[in-house]
Amino acid sequence: MDGNGNAARGDAGDNAVLFDQQYVWPGDLTEIPDWVYTDETIYQREVERIFHGPTWNYVALEAEIPNSGDFIRSNVGPTPVVVARAQDGSITVVENRCAHRAAEFCRALTGNANEFVCPYHQWTYDLKGNLIGIPFKRGVGGKGGMPRDFNAAQHGLRSLCVTTHRGVVFASYHDHMESLADYLGSDVLREFDATFDGRKLKVLGHYRHSLPANWKLYLENLKDPYHATLLHTFLVTFGLLVAGNRSLMLTDASGRHGVMASAKSDAGKLSADAKKEMRAYKEGMTLREPRFMDFIAEFDSPWSVTMATIWPNLIVQREMNTLGIRQIVPTGPHELLMKWTMFGFEGDDEEMTRHRLRQGNLMGPAGFLGIEDNEAMKFVQDGMRGVPNKKHLVKLDPQVEAGTSDTLISEAAIRAMYKHWRREMSV
Ligand SMILES: [Fe+2]
The missing domain is CATH 3.90.380.10 (Naphthalene 1,2-dioxygenase Alpha Subunit; Chain A, domain 1)
Known part of the structure; x- marks a missing residue:
């Protein structure tokens, strides 16, 4: 950062160099450095590159959400998600994080619902994560409310890729994952x-x-x-x-x-x-x-x-x-x-x-x-x-x-x- 609070352009590159200098695996695979298990920077990188990277993460069994409207809370890495069966029978996995103020909106561990309503300001989403309701969107008496040009279609829940195999449901942050069969070998x-x-x-x-x-x-x-x-x-x-x-x-x-x-x-x-x-x-x-x-x-x-x-x-x-x-x-x-x-x-x-x-x-x-x-x-x-x-x-x-x-x-x-x-x- 310079004195005005602006990040210098080289920061990302400098950080990568610092990482490479600080985290060096000593020798061959027969010795594991302890920082692999204890270091916060390593953990953060694992979330980003592994759990939010090109992996298929288990999230639920289909038997836990047999009917349309059924949902169950789950996680991808530490990140909370909701696994739901939409009206058309498809399975969706969305982040359990309201697009408004980031609240973990889904509180029940499992249940059946037509829509998800955030308890904080009642922003409402359909089972596929589309933002379908904002209370007082136009304000009251012509005052307040959301900006005229706010486009709800661009503020749905973050949705993950989903695959199922023999009744087991997996999700991925990565858009171009191989099939589960290829992933497993x-x-x-x-x-x-x-x-x-x-x-x-x-x-x-x-x-x-x-x-x-x-x-x-x-x-x-x-x-x-x-x-x-x-x-x-x-x-x-x-x-x-x-x-x-x-x-x-x-x-x-x-x-x-x-x-x-x-x-x-x-x-x-x-x-x-x-x-x-x-x-x-x-x-x-x-x-x-x-x-x-x-x-x-x-x-x-x-x-x-x-x-x-x-x-x-x-x-x-x-x-x-x-x-x-x-x-x-x-x-x-x-x-x-x-x-x-x-x-x-x-x-x-x-x-x-x-x-x-x-x-x-x-x-x-x-x-x-x-x-x-x-x-x-x-x-x-x-x-x-x-x-x-x-x-x-x-x-x-x-x-x-x-x-x-x-x-x-x-x-x-x-x-x-x-x-x-x-x-x-x-x-
Ligand atoms: Fe054991």
């Missing part, structure tokens, strides 16, 4: 379609909670099969994800998406060697409710467990018969909101629905596994904040620089994600 699409297999979805419930960790740590947790064999007593003891299981940590060609896949084994058949490495393994532990671990075959897939991480904000959980969406909503470098939508299928009988809900106790904010992950992520974030300006290690499985690996003792999928992240962020 054939390998990840195959696993996505194994879960969303064409049956109509039935929503079973929602949870939401905050987590004191950077949003990327949540994706990394599900690209880190190594921890699953060590941290989770339940997985290890009951054979859900054990070193030596048939398994795959898949990534797409870009490195941004992943699927952690495993076939359940009989924990009793574990080698003595493997048991020795896993402190969480509890010999002889049994469940009082044996139905909890039942796996009813229903999917065309060799895997009993798949956890898909769809860049940048979606996790699709298929843990035997418990199915769920997790939507990541970052609120800053140090916190995320996790929004869960548990689902089954239309046509499930009462017993199957009970089974899905019962098995759902594995996951969720206080799930048998979930609670351990949540706590571990907090420990990592605390560690990085407590000792600033350091870096940490993701060196496991050097045979795969970054990408798909068929061993659980690997961090190659985390490296793949950062290969992509560095490109998108120009770091």
